[in-house]
Amino acid sequence: MDHQKLEKQLGLWDVYAIATGAMFSSGFFLLPGIAAAETGPSVFIAYLVSGLLALPTMFSMAELATAMPKAGGTYYIIDRSLGPMIGTVGGYGSWLALVLKSAFALIGMGAYLGIFFDIPIIPVAIVLTLVFGILNVVGAKETTALQKILVAALISIMIFYILQGLFSIFSMDFVEITKTQFTPLFTNGATGFFATVGMVFVSYAGLTKVASIAEEVKQPDKNIPLGMILSIMSAIFVYVSGVYIMVAVLEPSEFRSDLTPVATAGEAFMHWLPGESGVLLVVIAAVAAFASTGNAGIMSASRYPLAMARDKLLDERFARISTKGTPIIAIVATTLMMIFFLVAFNVAEVAKLASAFQLLLFALLNLAVIVMRESKIEEYDPGFTSPLYPWLQIIGMIFSAVLILEMGLLSILFTVVVSIFAVGWYYYYAYGKIDRQGAIFHVHARLGEKKDYGLEREMRGILREKGLREDDPFERVVSQAIVIDESSTELSYKTIIKRASEKLAERLTLDAEALFDKFCATHNTGAIPLGNGAAINHVRINEDLPSEMVLVRIPEHLSVSTKDFDVLNEDKTGEVENLRAIFFLVSSSENSGQHLRILAHLAEMIDNKHFIDRWKKASNDTELREILLRDERFINIKISSVNNTQKLIGKKIMEIDLPGESLITILKRDGEIKIPHGSTVIREGDELSIIGEVEDISLIKEWKKVDE
DSSP, X not given: OOSOOOOOOBOHHHHHHHXXXXXXXXXXXXXXXXXXXXXXXXXXHHHHHHHHHTHHHHHHHHHHHHHSOOTTTHHHHHHHHHOHHHHHHHHHHHHHHHHHHHHHHHHHHHHHHTTTSOOOHHHHHHHHHHXXXXXXXHOHHHHHHHHHHHHHHHHHHHHHHHHHHHHHHHTSOHHHHHHXXXXXXXXXXXXXXXXXXXXXXXXXXXXXXGGGGGGGBSSHHHXXXXXXXXXXXXXXXXXXXXXXXHHHHSOHHHHHTOSOHHHHHHHHHOTTSSTTHHHHHHHHHHHHHHHHHHHHHHHHHHHHXXXXXXXXXXXXXXXXXXXXXXXXXXXXXXXXXXXXXXXXXXXXXXXXXXXXXXXXXXXXXXXHHHHHHHHTOTTOOOSSOOTTTTHHHHHHHHHHHHHHHHTOHHHHHHHHHHHHHHHHHIIIIITTTOOOOOTHHHHHHTTTSOOOHHHHHHHHHHHHHHOOOTXXXXXXXXXXXXXXEOOOSSOOHHHHHHHHHHHHHHHHTOOHHHHHHHHHHGGGTSOEEEETTEEEEEEEESSOOOOEEEEEEEEEEEEEOOSSOOTTOTTOOOSSEEEEEEEEEEEEGGGHHHHHHHHHHHHHHHTSTTHHHHHHHOOSHHHHHHHHSOGGGEEEEEOOTTSGGGGGTTOBGGGOOOSTTOEEEEEEETTEEEOOOTTOBOOTTOEEEEEOOHHHHHHHHGGGSOOO
16 A cells, blocks of 8 residues: 555545446437347337346446455456456456447547537547547546536537427327337347347446545545446436437438438427527537546546556556656556547447456446455445445346357457456566456455455555544544553553553443453453554454443553554563553444444544643643544533533433434533443533534634623
8 A cells, every 4th residue: 555645536436427428428429320220219218127136237437446445446446346367357358348339439429529610530539539538647627627517518408409399299199100110019029129238338437436436536435336326316217308309200211211310300399499509519419528537547447557556567657656746657658548549440430349358347346345344344335325236236147248259259359358358468477576466366265265364455445544433422522531651661561451441441331351352352462552652452242332441541662562562461561662551442343334433533543643742731631632633523611611511510410412413422520530321411611522513622622702
C-alpha cells in the first residue's frame, strides 16, 4: 500500500455520469435496427430482458467495489479474489475491451456528425481521442465535469425524444399501430429472440466500468451502488422506451437496415419543429453519447495499467501519478492504443469480437463475490451486499456462459488468444516478482490448504482508506473510553493488561480473568504495533454488548516485544516497540465489520504525525479523548450558573432538548467518571462530553457563552 494514491474527488453524480456515459453509444444509436432484423418487433423486449439480466453482475460489482474501492476495478477485484494469473487475464482483457469500445464510440460520433457535415470519420476520431486524452491528463474532476455536461445533455434530449414519441404514438390509433407494427411480435421465434438478447446485452456492459475509478470516489459505500442503480434504471428506461418508439413509427424493412434509426424515427414524429431541428437534437444527443463513452472510456481504461503496474504486472512507470493527480503514463498509453486501433483495424469488427471477453469478465465478477464471501476474510467489508446470494451470482455466471456461446467462433477465439497472451505475460514478466495468491486460497484454507495472509493485510489497509460509516459509533466509544493515565515508571505490560481487563469487565459485567486471558492470547503477541509509539490490543466477545475502549498513557517508554512475546512473564520484555500509548478495544463478535472499521480508523488517527506529541502534552482525561475525536463533532462543556448552561441545572438528561441526534456520552462529577442515564440529574459543576453532527455541536457551543 506504499504506492501513490489517487485523490478522492468524485461524488454521486460523477459516478452516475461515468456509468451512464459508458453505456449509451452504439447500443442505442446504431444497434436497434440490426437487432430488429434478428427478432422483429420484440427487439424492445430483448433490451428489457438484457437490462434485467445485467442486474446480477451490477449487484456483484457494487458489492466488490465497495469492499475494494481501488483503481483498476475489474482487474483489481479478480486479481485479489482469484489470484494474479487470472487477474492478469482480467486486466489485459478489460483494458483491451474498453479501449476498443471507446475507439468504436468515437467512430460512431463521426458517423452521426456526417449527417450534417462532410467529414473524414477516422481522422476526426483520432483528433477526438487526443482531445479526451489531454483532458484526462489535466484531471479527473475536469474529466467528469465534461462527462456530467455530456450526460445531462444526452438524458435531457432523450427524455424529450421519448415523451414526444410516446405522445405521437398514443395520439394515433394505438390498436392499429400494434396490429401493423408489432405483429408478429417474434419473427424468428425463441431462438431469434434469445440471440438478440445476447447481441444487445453488451449495451449494458459499460455499467461496471465505474469500478475502475472507485479509488477516486468519495463515500464509495454509498455513491458507487446508488450511482450504478440510478444509471441502469436510466439506461433501461431510455433503451426500452426509445426502441419501442422506433418499432412503432418506422416501416419494418426500413428500420432493420437503418444504421441511424434514432434520427430516422425522430424525423417521423418531430416534424413539427422548424427546419431540421428534430434531427439536429438527435445528432446532438448521439454526439454527446459517443463523446461521453469515449471520454469515460479513456478515464476508466487508463486505471487498468495503473493498477497492474502497482502490482508489478507492468513496468512501475505506468503507476506514476502526475502533479494533477492523474496516472499520466497510463493515460498516454491508453490514448496511443486507441489511435493505433483506429488506424490499423476495422474497429467496428474488432470491437464486436471483444464482447465475448466482456461476458467472461462478467462471469468472473460473479464468481469473485462467491470466493470473497466463502473465504471468510474478516476484513472483507463491503458497504453494499448483493441480495439473493449466491443464487443471483450463479444465474449471472450461467447467463454469461450461455451468451458467450452465442457470440460465435471468432469472438470465442479472440477471448482465448487474449487469455493465452495474458497468462504468457504473467509467467514471463511477473512470476516470481509477486507474493500473493488471492482470496481463493482462503477457501483452500478451509479445506486444509494455505491461505494468503498478505491479502488480509491489504484489506486492512483498504479499511483504513475507506474510513468509518455513518452509523459506526467511533465518537461514542472514544468519548466514553476508560482512561488509565499511568504515573509509575515501573510497570509491566502484564500489569497494564490486568488493569484494563478489570475496568472493562466492570463496565461490561464480564469475567475479568477471562477477558485478561483473551487479551493475552490476541494474535499470540500481546500487542499490535502501530508505530508512532502506540499499540492496540483488541478482542471480540461472543455476547451482545457495545464496543468499549480503554486508553492508556505511559509516562516513560515501555519496551514490549511484539513477536513471540510471553505476556505472562513480567520480566520478559523485548526491544521491539517503545510505547507511550496502548489502546484496548472490546466488541461483540456479531459486529465484526464494525470492530475492524473502528480499529482501522483508530490506526489512521494514531498515524497522524502530531499524535504522540499531543498525547504526551494532554493535561487530563478529556484532552486524551479529544485527541482521537474529530473536533467538529465533539464538545466538552462545564455546567455553570454564569453561562447559558444554567438552564440544564436540575434537569434529568431525558428532559434536555439536545440539537439533532446529539448524545451525552460522559458525565464527570467531583472527579469521577459516570455513564449518564436518562434519569441522571444534572448538577452545577458537572462536566458533560457530547458528540453529534457538526451543525449540532456548533449550536451547543453557544451554551458556553455568558448571558448579556
